[in-house]
Amino acid sequence: MDEQALAILQRILRKLPSKKTQRTLRTWGCLSAEQLEDLDFTQPKWLILENLVSKCEENRLRLKDVTKLEMVYHMENPNQGTWHALKLAEAEDEAASVDFTQFKEMFVSHLEDAVQHVSVRMKKQDDGAVWIRTAFGDNLTRPNHLKPTYAVHYLQTPYVFILNLSAKHKPFLYQALVLSTRHSAINEAHLSGRSLTALRDLLMKQYQQVFPNQDRTLKERNAPPSHPNIDKEHVNIAERSHQMACEAFGDGALPKLESAVYKLKTRYRGSSEHTLADRDELFRGVVKFSSTNLLESLRHCVSNSMAEGPVTPLFSSITQQGRNYFVITEKVPEATSQTPACTT
Incomplete structure (x- = not known):
């Protein structure tokens, strides 16, 4: 050995x-x-x-x-390290018919054409997930099996999850994924975390979602116990808060995300007398929310009226867009713009 x-x-x-x-x-x-x-x-x-x-x-x-x-x-043990989600784009007509055997043959072939020394191991699980272990070398060295890259792709979906991919090898792996799945491009999904299951559930909507037309059913199932000393108005407020929280983040068990990051590129918004309000230069900063289960924490805050409703799009976009990295910029590039917007 x-x-x-x-x-x-x-x-x-x-x-x-x-x-x-x-x-x-x-x-x-x-x-x-x-x-x-x-x-x-x-x-x-x-x-x-x-x-x-x-x-x-x-x-x-x-x-x-x-x-x-x-x-x-x-x-x-998939919750090791930090996984990054990617999304394939511009599917060709044959994309829906690519099976595991075809995918494996094309992936290995394209990667070996691009990298002289590379080792690939692939395994398909019962849930349709294809696990790919890739050890890269270069023109002079054999594959480094001590620093492998892992990729998980769900066939017939546009989603790929990557672990331990260096910038040097990114173009080769991306190209092999695009060509072997019959797509034309692959993009960052701006979603990352330690729980592979959580990222998958969030992107594929594999958790219990709540929509506005389910209002009556949700209220009946989660109605607070009646009490003679509870004012009816407070009960209604509690019901509305719980409904808004579930519509924004889902009901039941939620995908376990650990963080959400917001990169700020906005202008100062304060008193008109403040000298900073006249500056053309953008304010830049990063705000990070962290928790052992961020979505559960946010839902709890809204449901218990610890945060005002309706839920800001800055938080509801985590589930609606399936991402936890955002860049907040001005909607209009002119200096007079005062409205922030989320961009990729």
């Missing part, structure tokens, strides 16, 4: 919780049932690693087998 394979094996074992190690190795499928039984998973990890390396060498496993284990680990 070479140095890269050993380093990858060590890294995976360090990250794996002890209670999940046996299950992950079983899913890997490169060790026999007897070999798995011989491993004592209650031992310290360094000792488990020694025994595991011994069995890998006994089975003459190579680097490609260890990269398969790494891929299993990432598929079982």
